[in-house]
Amino acid sequence: MQVLSTIAALRAARRGIGTLGLVPTMGFLHRGHLSLVERACAECGAAAASIFVNPAQFGPHEDLGRYPRDLPRDLRLLEQAGASLAFVPDAGEIYPPGFATRIDVGAVAEPLEGAARPGHFSGVATVVAKLLNIVQPDRAYFGQKDAQQVAVIRRMVRDLDIPVEVVVGDTVRDPDGLALSSRNTYLTPGQRARAPALHRALRSAEALFAAGERRAAVLRTAVHAALGADAELSVDYVGVSDPDTMEEIERVGSRALVSLAVRLGRTRLIDNVVLSAS
Numbered sequence: 001m002q003v004l005s006t007i008a009a010l011r012a013a014r015r016g017i018g019t020l021g022l023v024p025t026m027g028f029l030h031r032g033h034l035s036l037v038e039r040a041c042a043e044c045g046a047a048a049a050s051i052f053v054n055p056a057q058f059g060p061h062e063d064l065g066r067y068p069r070d071l072p073r074d075l076r077l078l079e080q081a082g083a084s085l086a087f088v089p090d091a092g093e094i095y096p097p098g099f100a101t102r103i104d105v106g107a108v109a110e111p112l113e114g115a116a117r118p119g120h121f122s123g124v125a126t127v128v129a130k131l132l133n134i135v136q137p138d139r140a141y142f143g144q145k146d147a148q149q150v151a152v153i154r155r156m157v158r159d160l161d162i163p164v165e166v167v168v169g170d171t172v173r174d175p176d177g178l179a180l181s182s183r184n185t186y187l188t189p190g191q192r193a194r195a196p197a198l199h200r201a202l203r204s205a206e207a208l209f210a211a212g213e214r215r216a217a218v219l220r221t222a223v224h225a226a227l228g229a230d231a232e233l234s235v236d237y238v239g240v241s242d243p244d245t246m247e248e249i250e251r252v253g254s255r256a257l258v259s260l261a262v263r264l265g266r267t268r269l270i271d272n273v274v275l276s277a278s
């Protein structure tokens with residue numbers, strides 16, 4: 001595996017590779033990231049992963065400064081997963097002096113995570129557009145764990161005619177249901193023990209949906225009620241929305257995204273499930 005930290009070196013290395021899948025990450029890798037790398041290798045024949053803690057997608061009071069980092073371990077894991085290229089730029093390489101352009105993806109970026117984290121998706125879209133231009137992969141791999149990010153990137157790729165196929169991998173979970181996240185490392189043992197409540201709450205919506213419930217308000221209330229059973233959990237939002245536009249819906253048709261954000265102490269966790277009538 002080649003490890004490159006400049007755009008010029010990355011471009012030179014990429015020229016020697018045919019079909020390529022890219023997995024953008026912020027590092028501190030876990031099985032969720034690695035499942036995407038392995039899938040990119042299997043489907044494209046070669047995979048690149050980027051590791052970049054993108055300052056542009058963090059708000060002023062968020063966890064940019066303490067975001068977990070372990071580059072030697074990440075590189076070992078990427079190599080084991082079969083990646084051919086690791087792109088590890090520093091912030092000056094991605095945002096040199098004078099950098100000014102931002103991508104605003106519009107309505108899909110506004111509700112839910114976009115409302116809770118102003119500017120977040122503009123930062124995500126901008127860095128993903130740059131990574132796609134730098135690496136020029138045939139396919140780019142993202143996790144369903146960040147469902148609104150997927151919708152934002154799909155919108156951007158369509159709107160800007162970026163020649164890449166967006167591929168979405170299932171959310172990888174611990175056996176107790178907690179979605180893997182680099183931020184899980186912030187949890188104290190007591191908070192970690194409470195965290196499976198997020199997935200349990202989402203499953204209560206799935207169970208209602210399976211039993212025929214189609215009213216979004218009822219599904220939302222059930223998720224709130226399940227989360228409300230634990231006073232240590234503070235709910236940012238519970239959404240029942242169209243998975244493509246992120247618009248809140250009143251009745252679930254063939255598909256809906258149930259998503260939530262919860263605070264456990266200082267740590268903010270997100271998760272979602274897709275309800276599908278098929």
Ligand code: AMP
Nearest residue numbers: 025026027032142143145146171172180
């Ligand atoms: P991050 O490093 O958190 O920015 O995540 C990089 C990519 O990995 C994003 O496309 C995420 O959606 C994806 N990802 C993160 N956690 C998981 C997970 N538990 N399962 C599947 N994909 C994930």
